[in-house]
Amino acid sequence: MTNSRIYLSPPHLSGKEEYYITEAFETNWIAPLGPNVDAFEKEITEMVGAEDAVAVSSGTAAIHLALSLLGVSRGDKVFCSTLTFVASANPILYQGAEPVFIDSEPETWNMSPKALKKAFQEAVQEDQLPKAVIVVHLYGQSAKMDELLMLCNQYGVPIIEDAAESLGTTYKGKASGTFGKFGVFSFNGNKIITTSGGGMLVSNDTEALKQARFLASQARDPAPHYQHSMVGFNYRMSNLLAGVGRTQLQVLINRVIARRSIFDIYYHALKELPGFNFMQELEETEMNRWLTTLTIDETVAGVTPKELLEALNRENIEARPVWKPLHLQPLFKGARYYAHGKNNHVAETLFKTGICLPSGSNLSGKQQMRVIKCIRETVNNSISNRSYLISGKHEV
Numbered sequence: 001m002t003n004s005r006i007y008l009s010p011p012h013l014s015g016k017e018e019y020y021i022t023e024a025f026e027t028n029w030i031a032p033l034g035p036n037v038d039a040f041e042k043e044i045t046e047m048v049g050a051e052d053a054v055a056v057s058s059g060t061a062a063i064h065l066a067l068s069l070l071g072v073s074r075g076d077k078v079f080c081s082t083l084t085f086v087a088s089a090n091p092i093l094y095q096g097a098e099p100v101f102i103d104s105e106p107e108t109w110n111m112s113p114k115a116l117k118k119a120f121q122e123a124v125q126e127d128q129l130p131k132a133v134i135v136v137h138l139y140g141q142s143a144k145m146d147e148l149l150m151l152c153n154q155y156g157v158p159i160i161e162d163a164a165e166s167l168g169t170t171y172k173g174k175a176s177g178t179f180g181k182f183g184v185f186s187f188n189g190n191k192i193i194t195t196s197g198g199g200m201l202v203s204n205d206t207e208a209l210k211q212a213r214f215l216a217s218q219a220r221d222p223a224p225h226y227q228h229s230m231v232g233f234n235y236r237m238s239n240l241l242a243g244v245g246r247t248q249l250q251v252l253i254n255r256v257i258a259r260r261s262i263f264d265i266y267y268h269a270l271k272e273l274p275g276f277n278f279m280q281e282l283e284e285t286e287m288n289r290w291l292t293t294l295t296i297d298e299t300v301a302g303v304t305p306k307e308l309l310e311a312l313n314r315e316n317i318e319a320r321p322v323w324k325p326l327h328l329q330p331l332f333k334g335a336r337y338y339a340h341g342k343n344n345h346v347a348e349t350l351f352k353t354g355i356c357l358p359s360g361s362n363l364s365g366k367q368q369m370r371v372i373k374c375i376r377e378t379v380n381n382s383i384s385n386r387s388y389l390i391s392g393k394h395e396v
Contacts, residue, residue: 006371008318009190009291012362014251020243033217034239040246041200047249048167048175050183050202052209055237055245056216059164059186059199063134064091065212065235066160066182066201072097072131079119081111081136081143081162082325082337083347088136088162089326100130101327101337104346108282109293109322110143111135112346113151115338120155133159137166137176138323139356140192140259140290142282145171145179160184164199167192168256168288177202187241192255192290192361193248195241258361259289262368266292266357269372273379275301293322295353302382305355311378317371322354 024030041053056062072078074096080089082101092099102119105112116133123129133152135143152159159180163169167185169176177183183202187195203209214220219232237245267278275297281287298304305321312319325347327337340346358371 003316003370006317006358006363006367007360008320008356008358009360010362011189011194011196012255012360014247016250017244017247020246021240024239024243029239032236032238034242036239036242036246037237040237040242040249043246043249044185044200044202047252048178048183048202050175050178051204052206053200053202054209054212054216055242056199056201056235057237058087058197058235059162059184059188060087060091061216061233061235062182062184062186062199062201063088063160063162064094064233065215066184067091067095067097067132068215069182069208069211070132070158070160077123077128077130078132078134079116079130079157080134080326081138082327083109083138083323083350084136084162084326085164085323086326086329086331087164088134089332092134097131099326099332099335101325101332101335102133103338103340104138104350105144105340106346107280108141108143109138109279109346109350110141111148112340113144113147115340116148116151119338120151120157124155129155130157132181133157134162135159135180136162136164137169139279139293140166140169140288141279142166142169142171142176142285142287144282149179158182164188164191165290166288168252169286171282171285178204181205182208187245187248192259192288193245193252195237195245195248198237198241198245255361256288259292259359260287262359262361262363263289263292265365265368266294266372270294270375273301273376275299289359291356291359293354293356295350296355297353301379303379305353307382308375308378309355312371312374315370315374317374318358319371320356322350322356324351 044053072095076097078092083104089099103112103115161180161183163177164186166176185200187198216235221227278294
């Protein structure tokens, strides 16, 4: 019998979502907005320590709203982490602005303060500072916010935190997504908690978020008829999905504990394999370990990341490469990019050497052992084959 599919990060329902969904049906609050939306926004702000939040249709929508609120428009520049999903940068194009990509640094895999500093210095020389800096917290790992904030504050440029993957992560005791002018969370089906699709924009600027609600509701003017003086968006979350989110939020801490435990099991089972190096946790942070990620030095391991991914796939196990840097994407061909150091392109190296292992909080112990067994067997077979070839050469 074929082994059942092991997914990278599938949805994990608590079993209690139906309560709020049923309530929405019984009260006929099934359209966008409603009491669940209001409550979900309030509960998020209380959990992360922000002043206000706006529930929207996706994390991408939240980034778009943040850029709109900051007045980003055609001809402007926005600095953005390069090692991330395309959704982090697409809204820059929505606004007609130009993305400038910033390399990663090796400790967190997130935005390099060295590269950011160089980008700012050149922007000053060209007399065109960016309108915003989008800092991504990759795979649940917080970026080095102290250094990044210091630079952005020095030049008076606001930060948008793309915390889509890092809900539940803390940096020096403070919640991810609450350091910049705006923070963004995602509740896509693969995230640590899900509403099937949805996002949240958080900020301490309550006036700005009032404007976000206006823009996200088609920018309808306060008039008895339908009147619109500016472009708006259909971005508000439905009351049904917000009900799912409320229930999911109640188990967030449990989901973080589960994913951290999954990482620990992988780490202790695989850390001795030659050439395997796991993403380490930044000091004074606690990351949600959304995905367990590692790099493979094929010259030591004897197996390439591609070969390992293929071996896992043959066993019906979903694993993936690390994100392809955005400055290498055809969509952004010709975009400016700043490396971590001369001839030191950290994001490119991570893309070539990194993989993501199945990390869902509902991953069973038996399933995880399947993943570990496949990895160990693949590496051991490679080492055996290499030893045989070397031995054969000696005999010849």
